[in-house]
Amino acid sequence: MIQVAEALNIIAENSSKMPIAKIKVSKSLGYVLAEAIYSPINMPPFRQSAMDGYAFTHGELTQFEVVNIAQAGDFLDDEIKKNQAVRIFTGAFVPDDTDTVVMQEHTSVKDNLLEIEKMPEAFANVRAKGEQIKKGELVFDVNTVITPAAIGFLACLGITKIKVFEKPKVAILVTGNELVAAGNKLPKGKIYESNSLMLEAALKTIGINKPTVFKVKDSLKKTISTVEKCITNFDVVLISGGISVGDYDYVKEALLENGVTELFYKINQKPGKPLFFGRKENKIVFALPGNPASSLTCFYVYAFPALKKLMGFEAIHLPKMKRKINVDFKNTSGKTLFLKALYEDEKVTVLESQSSAMLNTFSIANGFVVVPHDVTAIKANEEVVVLPFN
Incomplete structure (x- = not known):
């Protein structure tokens, strides 16, 4: 039996990052970047109006002739004289011959003659070219977690694919003759199985949305064959129950039979003492206690950081x-x-x-x-x- 700190060190040493894949930005939520991204363009790519109003050249004049309209998506290259202005809308290209936008609320217009009633400062309400980010600047460094805002930012830069660490394929194996699926009649001596749903939900909090759930009765032969299937087809196996020392606890024997190397078994803690951690090649296995609170505690403290390390996160442990x-x-x-x-x-x-x-x-x-x-x-x-x- 080992102490908590030693168990955490062993897990960190035996959890390697997943392979790198190139995926669509639209599908990248919750993934972690495997390479730095630099902006391919200036953003905005042109001087852009931050307001609905009028674009003009700042100076002593307060009256201007309105000579054109600039909507978002338009490009005006007509000459705009110093006594002229352009009706402009948020996000539109600011004509080269103008330098300031006045809010429409601070103006009045009659017969195409603009009167500025409250003069803004020079260059007001104009977003400079590259104001948000300049071409060649760092967008996101390696190990950045992709959020909804990050997806939006990448898309507005025209980036469609990025390199990320793959998410591990996770199997949840639940053992026990006493377990009944919720929604069924509960016979005497049975309990409803909740650990698989609980662990599935916990996995979703770190972006692993589709674990595969296996259920097996307390049979050594069936446990061995199901463990073999899990280890063959998945990167991480979370087993709930059957890891203690009872006559019908077959999980540890089944793991060893399948060539899983025991890296530790039992931690000097409460709850969750009978925790097994093992590895076979690049596959890792957590055999969690069957008691629900113990199982979830061990997931948060031990499996959670291992999974986050595989996914490429820098901060993997629960914060202190x-x-x-x-x-x-x-x-x-x-x-x-x-x-x-x-x-x-x-x-x-x-x-x-x-x-x-x-x-x-x-x-x-x-x-x-x-x-x-x-x-x-x-x-x-x-x-x-x-x-x-x-």
Whole structure:
């Protein structure tokens, strides 16, 4: 059994970035850039009006003859004299012979004669060529996560394809004779299976939207064959249940039978002690505890950073913050504790129902309070480490 820090180091050392693929910008949401991108054009590519109004040459005049109209998409190369103006709309090309745009609200027009009632400063309301970004400038560096705004920015620069790290193919394998799918009648002695839905939802938070779910009864032969299928066809395998030491816990044996190298088994923590991490070639396996709260805790603390590293993220772990705890707390277990909690701006409240089987408080928690294995007591209002996950 190892400590939390050692487990995290082993996972980081054995999680490599996925291969690089070139994909359409329109399909790139949530991916991580594998190469830096530089702008192929100036943006805007021409001087652009920031307002609906009138383009003119700034000076002493306040009256101008309106000689033309410039809509977005138009290009006017007619000569505009100093006593002339052009009706212009937001986003339109600002004619070369003008330098300022006055808002239409600050003007009056009669018989094509423009009167500026509130004179703007010179060059006002004109977006300079390359104001947003100049040709050849860095758009996004490597390891940038593609967001909706990033997709919009790339598209406005005319970029259609980018190189990204592929997202791993993930299998979720759920074991147990006691499990029944929600929506069915619940026989005595059975429970509804929730871990696959829970893990699917957790994966979506980091952009992995289509994991494949397998379910297997407590049979060594079936577990071995299903594990083989998962390892053959997927980059990451998340197994829920069957990893403890009971007579019908076959997962570890099935993993070893399939040539998975055990990198660690069991961590000195609560909840989630019986966690297995292994590797076969470039495939990695997490065998998570079956108890729901333990399973999700281990996903956030261990599987989450491994998946993010594979996807090319730079910051892979849950962020750390400090908050003042609301109660006195004793740790007599000698284990690192991950306590479900609700944090606010300054304080954090440790929730009740910390059992590894209970999701009721987990469902309203937004972070873990971490109590190290060598800390035996914490006093109320003492600062503690909080790992936010929502």
